Amino acid sequence: xxxxxxxxxxxxxxxxxxxxxxxxxxxxxxxxxxxxxxxxxxxxxxxxxxxxxxxxxxxxxxxxxxxxxxxxxxxxxxxxxxxxxxxxxxxxxxxxxxxxxxxxxxxxxxxxxxxxxxxxxxxxxxxxxxxxxxxxxx
Amino acid sequence: xxxxxxxxxxxxxxxxxxxxxxxxxxxxxxxxxxxxxxxxxxxxxxxxxxxxxxxxxxxxxxxxxxxxxxxxxxxxxxxxxxxxxxxxxxxxxxxxxxxxxxxxxxxxxxxxxxxxxxxxxxxxxxxxxxxxxxxxxxxxxxxxxxxxxxxxxxxxxxxxxxxxxxxxxxxxxxxxxxxxxxxxxxxxxxxxxxxxxxxxxxxxxxxxxxxxxxxxxxxxxxxxxxxxxxxxxxxxxxxxxxxxxxxxxxxxxxxxxxxxxxxxxxxxxxxxxxxxxxxxxxxxxxxxxxxxxxxxxxxxxxxxxxxxxxxxxxxxxxxxxxxxxxxxxxxxxxxxxxxxxxxxxxxxxxxxxxxxxxxxxxxxxxxxxxxxxxxxxxxxxxxxxxxxxxxxxxxxxxxxxxxxxxxxxxxxxxxxxxxxxxxxxxxxxxxxxxxxxxxxxxxxxxxxxxxxxxxxxxxxxxxxxxxxxxxxxxxxxxxxxxxxxxxxxxxxxxxxxxxxxxxxx
Numbered sequence: 001x002x003x004x005x006x007x008x009x010x011x012x013x014x015x016x017x018x019x020x021x022x023x024x025x026x027x028x029x030x031x032x033x034x035x036x037x038x039x040x041x042x043x044x045x046x047x048x049x050x051x052x053x054x055x056x057x058x059x060x061x062x063x064x065x066x067x068x069x070x071x072x073x074x075x076x077x078x079x080x081x082x083x084x085x086x087x088x089x090x091x092x093x094x095x096x097x098x099x100x101x102x103x104x105x106x107x108x109x110x111x112x113x114x115x116x117x118x119x120x121x122x123x124x125x126x127x128x129x130x131x132x133x134x135x136x137x138x
Numbered sequence: 139x140x141x142x143x144x145x146x147x148x149x150x151x152x153x154x155x156x157x158x159x160x161x162x163x164x165x166x167x168x169x170x171x172x173x174x175x176x177x178x179x180x181x182x183x184x185x186x187x188x189x190x191x192x193x194x195x196x197x198x199x200x201x202x203x204x205x206x207x208x209x210x211x212x213x214x215x216x217x218x219x220x221x222x223x224x225x226x227x228x229x230x231x232x233x234x235x236x237x238x239x240x241x242x243x244x245x246x247x248x249x250x251x252x253x254x255x256x257x258x259x260x261x262x263x264x265x266x267x268x269x270x271x272x273x274x275x276x277x278x279x280x281x282x283x284x285x286x287x288x289x290x291x292x293x294x295x296x297x298x299x300x301x302x303x304x305x306x307x308x309x310x311x312x313x314x315x316x317x318x319x320x321x322x323x324x325x326x327x328x329x330x331x332x333x334x335x336x337x338x339x340x341x342x343x344x345x346x347x348x349x350x351x352x353x354x355x356x357x358x359x360x361x362x363x364x365x366x367x368x369x370x371x372x373x374x375x376x377x378x379x380x381x382x383x384x385x386x387x388x389x390x391x392x393x394x395x396x397x398x399x400x401x402x403x404x405x406x407x408x409x410x411x412x413x414x415x416x417x418x419x420x421x422x423x424x425x426x427x428x429x430x431x432x433x434x435x436x437x438x439x440x441x442x443x444x445x446x447x448x449x450x451x452x453x454x455x456x457x458x459x460x461x462x463x464x465x466x467x468x469x470x471x472x473x474x475x476x477x478x479x480x481x482x483x484x485x486x487x488x489x490x491x492x493x494x495x496x497x498x499x500x501x502x503x504x505x506x507x508x509x510x511x512x513x514x515x516x517x518x519x520x521x522x523x524x525x526x527x528x529x530x531x532x533x534x535x536x537x538x539x540x541x542x543x544x545x546x547x548x549x550x551x552x553x554x555x556x557x558x559x560x561x562x563x564x565x566x567x568x569x570x571x572x573x574x575x576x577x578x579x580x581x582x583x584x585x586x587x588x589x590x591x592x593x594x595x596x597x598x599x600x601x602x603x604x605x606x607x608x609x610x611x612x613x614x615x616x617x618x619x620x621x622x623x624x625x626x627x628x629x630x631x632x633x634x635x636x637x638x639x640x641x642x643x
Contacts, residue, residue, distance in 0.1 A: 067158060067161060068159060068161075070158070071156075071158040071159035071161075072159065074151075074158070075155055075159065078151065078152060078155065084200075085141065090197055090198050090199065090200065090201045091141060091144045091197060091199055091200070093200050093201040094200070
């Protein structure tokens with residue numbers, strides 16, 4: 001069923017929800033949020049777009065193969081552990097750099113790990129949603 | 139230095155992720171699978187060397203100190219198990235090149251194999267019970283997918299039983315972990331070992347111990363809990379059967395070993411050891427009787443796994459240093475011989491087109507060398523000197539006699555005879571007798587159709603594992619020294635606790 005209102009709204013909602021998901025990702029360090037929730041919200045944004053515009057439109061707008069997104073997320077998460085190895089600390093110890101820039105403050109490897117989780121969750125959720133959607137078509 | 143503990147876990151994860159990223163490049167998958175497992179074998183040998191010379195290694199993840207963060211610990215026991223895992227991983231990666239078809243490779247066969255190895259290594263190396271649960275899950279989820287890869291009806295049927303019973307065991311595990319945490323307030327194995335003697339709740343601890351025994355008993359397939367194993371292990375591709383047969387049940391045995399010699403070591407453990415003694419007898423007998431009755435090669439070998447687990451449990455339950463060393467040697471010998479037998483059964487199936495012993499025959503006549511390669515692990519498993527199984531059984535039975543469990547020793551010897559009988563049965567039916575379908579059909583259908591690269595990929599793992607069995611047999615002494623030091627180390631919890639918590643209790 002095609003709804004003009006939902007289709008039009010979903011275009012704007014997609015951007016808003018994606019921004020919200022990034023907000024959740026960044027907020028996650030000290031407050032509720034983080035890579036997992038952020039990734040789920042981002043996946044929900046695409047799911048809404050798919051419900052409004054159909055699976056083909058959704059696949060075009062995601063551009064990457066969801067499995068690739070998932071693998072990229074895992075790679076980022078693994079990469080986030082390398083600073084601790086270079087610094088000679090126990091595995092997965094957080095490494096922090098103080099940028100001194102107001103608002104940004106300290107940036108560290110846990111953020112990178114969270115980013116990895118974000119893409120991992122996004123990739124998995126999209127893989128599940130898309131394969132269910134395509135099964136429906138068969 | 140102790141960061142090397144991370145590598146057996148991190149390596150397979152990295153290779154798996156790279157494989158998923160380049161999902162269409164199956165050639166890369168194959169290469170990474172073999173190279174990754176070869177590297178893992180190298181790393182694990184280095185780790186074993188380090189642990190042997192420098193004592194127990196421990197690593198606190200993220201720099202969080204021991205009872206609060208997650209500890210990874212590599213003592214002799216863990217290191218030996220990781221070496222065995224890497225060896226089986228490497229040979230299975232090779233064997234897969236010859237036996238796994240393109241379809242399965244496109245559906246992530248190789249990454250799943252790596253993730254399975256990651257789960258197994260993680261389970262061996264963790265020093266935290268909840269983390270052990272997590273690694274069990276990593277291992278099980280990969281094994282679920284590997285089991286149904288290909289989607290044949292009998293695979294799905296086997297997988298149903300496997301998944302159901304393993305989920306049940308996982309939930310029991312989780313319940314036990316919850317109760318233990320409620321009593322002790324910690325799940326770090328070393329910290330538990332310190333605290334449990336000081337706790338009240340003796341009755342609750344016994345409950346926890348029994349729950350742990352049930353859950354690990356399901357994973358290890360000991361007597362009343364083994365039904366999922368012969369129902370599922372004969373269904374997946376043979377490379378998968380082989381790695382499951384070699385490694386998965388032994389993770390359960392390892393967990394029993396760890397839990398009742400490092401963590402729960404007082405009244406609870408005495409109760410468990412009594413129970414295990416009785417169960418080991420049943421496990422040995424029921425397993426081997428099941429095997430004798432089978433005509434499907436893989437089902438026969440699957441029942442054998444159970445019977446062999448009985449020996450390990452028997453040795454574990456005796457709990458003297460000699461018995462623990464024997465159990466450990468038995469585990470390693472069995473991992474090697476059992477996996478090898480599955481490889482060979484796969485090759486025989488390729489040659490003759492059937493798993494059913496009644497319908498095939500005449501392998502020895504055309505491939506005498508394969509007959510020799512079969513006899514090495516088969517006689518090794520049965521315990522014919524000078525192969526590895528002889529020493530394994532000798533040590534276990536010696537420990538049994540020393541501790542005056544004469545009835546159990548008798549049963550173990552009797553089961554040995556039946557083991558030999560069932561191995562001879564495979565030999566007679568598949569190798570010795572003439573092919574019941576006549577000789578003409580023999581040559582053209584199997585071996586000639588396989589490309590020469592694939593032949594190499596299938597035969598080399600068999601030769602590698604066969605030579606390991608022979609080497610264990612002829613140069614028993616140095617290996618036994620290693621497992622003996624592992625047993626002594628395991629029975630003295632002080633070293634373990636000191637390595638993790640940094641203080642003597």
